[in-house]
Amino acid sequence: MFIDIDHFKLNEVIIIDARPRIFYTKSHIKDAVNIPISQIMDPLTGMPKPPEELSDVFTNAGIVENVPIVIYDDYPGVNAARLAWTLHYCGLKNVAIIRKFFRYISAHLPIENSNAPPQRGRVRCVQNPNVLADYDTVKNYKGLIVDLRSRREYIKGHIKGAVNIPWSDLINNEGFLNDYTWLPHDEEVIVYCGQGLYSAIGYVAYADLGIRVRLYAGGYQDWLKHEANQE
Known part of the structure; x- marks a missing residue:
C-alpha cells in the first residue's frame, strides 16, 4: 500500500497529487496530475461519486488501467487515503501511496508548477x-x-x-x-x-x-x- 520515493521511477508510474488544487498549482512533483477530493466524493454524504463520473475523472487525469499509480499528499494524508480507497472501489488494484508527505519528498524529487493538461487515459470504473x-x-x-x-x-x-x-x-x-x-x-x-x-x-x-x-x-x-x- 505504501511506497518510498526510491522504490519507483517517475517515468514508469502515473503519479497523482491528491492535495487541493490551490496547492497543486503552486508546486507539485514533475508530471503529476491533480485529483482533489472534491472530484471523487460527495461532500454532503461522504459517498463516492457515481461510477460514470469517477470513470470520467480518472480518464481525464490520464489514468490507464494496469499502469501503476502512485499518490502523494501533505499532512494529514486524508486526501491520498480516500483517493486510494476510491481507486480500489473502482477496481484499480496497482495503487500505492508515498509514505512521506509532500513537504518532505519535495526536497528529493523534481518539482514544477506547470499545469499542462494530461493526456487522456482509459478507465472504466467497475464497483468493487x-x-x-x-x-x-x-x-x-x-x-x-x-x-x-x-x-x-x-x-x-x-x-x-x-x-x-x-x-x-x-x-x-x-x-x-x-x-x-x-x-x-x-x-x-x-x-x-x-x-x-x-x-x-x-x-x-x-x-x-x-x-x-x-x-x-x-x-x-x-x-x-x-x-x-x-x-
Missing part, C-alpha cells in the same frame, strides 16, 4: 463491493469495527461494539507510520469516521497489513440518520 460498507452491512456485522474519530467524538456516541483508534494515531508530522502491526484486527475489519474521509487513513493502514477492510463511506452521520428513521 468488497471495500465498501453500508448501513445494513454494519448493522449485521459481527466482526471488528474501528471508529477513527477523536476520543471526544467517540465518547459522545459511537456504533455499538466499535473500538476507538483516532486517525491521528496512524500518522506523524512526516507521513504515515512505518509499522501498523499493533492495530487490532480480525479476518475482516470495517472502519468509519464522521463521514468517510478520515476513516480512509484506517483503510490504507489495514490494507497495508493485508487485512480485508471495508470503509463505511457514509460514516457515523449515515448511521445516525438510519437509526433515527427506525425509531
